[in-house]
Amino acid sequence: MIPKKYQLFVVVFTILCLIVTMVGLYSLHNRHDKRQLITAVIGVGVENITHADFINRIIKNTNFKSRDRVRIFLGPYQPLLGLDGFILNDSLDYYILIDWGFYFSLEEGEKEALIAHELGHKIYRPSLIENIQLDIIHELRGYIDLKTRHNQITTKYQTKADTFAAEKTSPEKVISVLNKIRMDKSGYDYKMRLKNLQKIQQGH
């Protein structure tokens, strides 16, 4: 039992330790040199400007900052990174990277649904705590199995981006993109995302 006069000190000290740990982990999260990564991934791609009007329309109707620029690059992202589509940003621009084979397999409306989904990630991002959790899980992978929490966080934001895309295009288009993305169709992420989109569809 801690003597009463030290109890406040222990509480304050614990809170301070927690703050220092959080700040430390957060700076670790931001440490990675994003610029280099972005230069590398856009370097293997080709810029595509055919969706500029669609992107501008979404940006105008959503509270994006006016200085934000969104650029699309098509490249061999599935063979290189195992991804059909993703979004990256530096302090100036947002880059939507789409595997070119995947891009050309989509119909026009599906392309827009995919782009809207990626823009949804720009609006809905994991919180500071969630980012720290994802970092810790990433560091601990192989030691303990934290897949469930990791999946919960990532699926939560995939679902938010899907909902955004469904509003900007249609739930049907987002579902057909989801079915074309090369992902584990028996996995948690796919099932939860499909369920969410079907719920939106029924609400229409």
Ligand SMILES: [Zn+2]
């Ligand atoms: Zn996504």
